[in-house]
Amino acid sequence: MQALATTQHIVAAPVKTKPSQQQVIDQLHQHCQQSLSLIMLHGKEGSGKTTIAEVFLEQASDYAEVAFINANQRSTNDRVRAQILNQLFGTISINDESLSRQMQRQRPLSHAIIVIDNGEQLSESFLAECISTVAQLSAIGQRTSIIVTGDSRWAQQQRPAPHLRVQGPTMIEIQPLSHDEQIRFVQALLPEKQRSFWNLERIQQFLNSIHGFPGEIQQRLQLTLTTQAARYRDTNAEDTHVEGAVDHNEPEKTKQSAKSESREQRKMRVLPIMVIAAVISLAFVGFLNKEQLTAYWQQVNPEAASAVEAPDKETVNNEAETAIPTAPKEDEQTSSLPSFEPLTERSLELVPAELAASYRNALGTLNTVAASEVTEGEISLGFMKQQQLREAEPIGSSDQPSAAEAGIKTVVAEPEPQAKAEQPEPQPQRTLPFQTQWALEQSTSNYTLQISIISDPQLLRDFRNDYNIMDNTQVYQRADQRYVVIFGSYPSIGEARAATTQLPAAVQQMEPWAKSFASVQSDISAE
Numbered sequence: 001m002q003a004l005a006t007t008q009h010i011v012a013a014p015v016k017t018k019p020s021q022q023q024v025i026d027q028l029h030q031h032c033q034q035s036l037s038l039i040m041l042h043g044k045e046g047s048g049k050t051t052i053a054e055v056f057l058e059q060a061s062d063y064a065e066v067a068f069i070n071a072n073q074r075s076t077n078d079r080v081r082a083q084i085l086n087q088l089f090g091t092i093s094i095n096d097e098s099l100s101r102q103m104q105r106q107r108p109l110s111h112a113i114i115v116i117d118n119g120e121q122l123s124e125s126f127l128a129e130c131i132s133t134v135a136q137l138s139a140i141g142q143r144t145s146i147i148v149t150g151d152s153r154w155a156q157q158q159r160p161a162p163h164l165r166v167q168g169p170t171m172i173e174i175q176p177l178s179h180d181e182q183i184r185f186v187q188a189l190l191p192e193k194q195r196s197f198w199n200l201e202r203i204q205q206f207l208n209s210i211h212g213f214p215g216e217i218q219q220r221l222q223l224t225l226t227t228q229a230a231r232y233r234d235t236n237a238e239d240t241h242v243e244g245a246v247d248h249n250e251p252e253k254t255k256q257s258a259k260s261e262s263r264e265q266r267k268m269r270v271l272p273i274m275v276i277a278a279v280i281s282l283a284f285v286g287f288l289n290k291e292q293l294t295a296y297w298q299q300v301n302p303e304a305a306s307a308v309e310a311p312d313k314e315t316v317n318n319e320a321e322t323a324i325p326t327a328p329k330e331d332e333q334t335s336s337l338p339s340f341e342p343l344t345e346r347s348l349e350l351v352p353a354e355l356a357a358s359y360r361n362a363l364g365t366l367n368t369v370a371a372s373e374v375t376e377g378e379i380s381l382g383f384m385k386q387q388q389l390r391e392a393e394p395i396g397s398s399d400q401p402s403a404a405e406a407g408i409k410t411v412v413a414e415p416e417p418q419a420k421a422e423q424p425e426p427q428p429q430r431t432l433p434f435q436t437q438w439a440l441e442q443s444t445s446n447y448t449l450q451i452s453i454i455s456d457p458q459l460l461r462d463f464r465n466d467y468n469i470m471d472n473t474q475v476y477q478r479a480d481q482r483y484v485v486i487f488g489s490y491p492s493i494g495e496a497r498a499a500t501t502q503l504p505a506a507v508q509q510m511e512p513w514a515k516s517f518a519s520v521q522s523d524i525s526a527e
Contacts, residue, residue, distance in 0.1 A: 017055055018181045018214075021048060025056045027172055032060065032113055032145040038131050039147045040119070042155035043174030046215020049149040052174065053115050054493065054514075056147075061519040064111040064145075068513040071121040079509075080126060084114055086510055090453030090482070100133040104140070107455075111143045119150035127158060131169070176212030183207070185214060189221055434475035434483070436524060442489050444518035447496035448474075449487040451503075451512045457483070467507050479526040486520070487512065 017025070024041075031039055043049050057066050067087035069080060078094045081102060085091050089106040103112075116122065116130075130146045137144045152173065159168045177185060186203050187195065198206075206224065210216055286293065432440075442448075451473065454460045460483050464470040473487050487503060490496040496514040503512070 017052070018177055018185070020175060020177055020181060021052055024052055024172060024174055025059065028056045028147065029060065031170055031172070032064070038127070038134060038169040039145065039172060040155045040158060040169040041147055041149045041172050041174070042152045044152055044211070044213060046219065047174040047176070047213045048215060049174060050117055053117060053147065053149050057113065057115050058516055058519065060113050061515070062522060064113045065109050067112070067114045069114070069116045070511060071116055071118045073121060075121050077123060077126045077129070080116070080122070083511055086452055087450065087513065088112055088453070090455065098129055098133070100136040103133070103137060103142075103144075108142055113145045113147070115147045115149070117149050119148035120154050122148070177214065182212050182217060185217055186221060189218060194225065433477050436476040438474060439476040439486070439517065439520050440524060442517040444516065444521065446489045446491055446517045447493045447514045448489055448517060448520065449496055449499060449512040450515045451485040451487060451507060451510060453482055453484050455482045460485070467504055469504065469507060476520065476524060478523045484523070486515070489517070
């Protein structure tokens, strides 16, 4: 159930299935595990065929190998076969051989489920080939289920005539949602701002003209909300136009009075600005003519001028008096500095004899002082260590100097600690190849794009190098030792499908399909 392809989506499309849709999914599980024929999942446009098929395939990946193909106008028989083989076995080959023969050449699968969406784009010959593939593989013990989705009118035409006595595809029709499911679906689609305006009665009126399929409800609700928003904009435009017309028809007296009031308001605003400008201009002129104004002021008030000059003279005299006595102090300080004569050999001869001493005499004095600082405890400890070293000497080595006499430091080995109890060695952690550990760390609700499944490491490297996807794709190893090439991690299935455009064009033609990390992690940890 995808939203309308408009520039602005008013409604959202919840992916959670309803109880009636889950019943259809349960029927698909039952037929795939018991029946051997082709299954045709059909319904009207907007009935949710694609959504049901995707949810079913996600659940079926727990017990079978799955593949999802989206048919279009370019889907030839050879291309559809190549896409199925790529998703099931990781092989890429385009030839004229039938699907059953090519699958028999590959590794046998216990159960394979293939979903082909938009079955109207398939040829009649390929539909007949699908029926023969299911029958031939089941005869050799390989269970294969093929599900084709399409419109109900087209699906009814694929039934063989009764007189041919040929087993045709199993038909499963998607029914509309129940009345309660329709109401809940509308409430889930409505934006939060609109839910208060859509009460139960209005929702029931809206659903009276609708068959009850999810896609139809979504499209009609999108159209209704868009039309309502457009009408709201039009009414606002009309109101503004009416207000302009009323202003045009006002009497002339009111217009004149309004003009006079606006003029008075302008005058009141301009008056303080003019006063401020005049004060600033006067201050600026006074600053420029400062000397002339001061001279004029001294001529007019000579007493004030003399009062101003008197303290200035006194301050000058005080400064001069304080400055005069400081000068001789500086001279005294400079003259009182001591002077030193340079040292010469003659000056050294004048040193008293008591201050001179030889090196040997000085060394003896230093030893005497050092001995006086040693305590009795240190002396006894040194004696005991020396006595132990002498007793430890071997017999016959009396002629050789001891370690203490030779000045060699001795190191006494400390007793080794008792051996600890033997502990089991830690087992080395298993190193997972490629990005397998990264895939296990992803959230189970996230989705990725599965590109291919390859069993040989050399073929895997050649495949990624040939298509230039070595740097932007990830690889994990399944429990059966095969490698799966995936692309990215996305919080929803829609974002995962949209990321297909980031891959090269040749890889896009393989039509990678969205797969949840819950299924990926089950592939890795499966026994």
